[in-house]
Amino acid sequence: MKELVELMVKSLVDKPDEVVVTEVEGRHSAVIELKVAREDIGKVIGKKGAHAQALRTIISAAGGKRKKRYVLEILEER
Numbered sequence: 052m053k054e055l056v057e058l059m060v061k062s063l064v065d066k067p068d069e070v071v072v073t074e075v076e077g078r079h080s081a082v083i084e085l086k087v088a089r090e091d092i093g094k095v096i097g098k099k100g101a102h103a104q105a106l107r108t109i110i111s112a113a114g115g116k117r118k119k120r121y122v123l124e125i126l127e128e129r
Contacts (some may be wrong), residue, residue, distance in 0.1 A: 052113060052121055056083055059106060064091035080120040083110065086128065095125060 053074040061067035069088040074081055087095050096103045107123050114121040 052081065052083060052110065052117075055113060056085060056106065056110065056123065059109070060085060060087065060095060063094050063102065064088065065094070066091055080122065081114075082122045082124060084124050084126055086126045089128060092125070092127060 053072050057070060057072045060072070061070050064070060064087055066088040069086075069091070071086040073084045075084065085095070094102070095106075097105075103123070103125060110121045110123055
């Protein structure tokens with residue numbers, strides 16, 4: 052799942068080298084943490100969260116096939 056998110060996000064951003072995806076596994080669920088360059092955060096989220104919601108929908112559908120719940124968290128650097 053980590054590779055899927057990384058592939059999709061790298062195609063959206065201007066600085067694909069700064070995309071970092073980590074996966075924290077649990078028994079029945081996993082959290083996918085996404086970090087991108089500060090200037091690319093808007094591209095990943097999209098207008099009114101459209102891109103972020105689309106990413107979450109794809110992850111959820113793929114997780115259903117694996118019988119595992121996935122949660123996407125977009126982390127903002129401070």
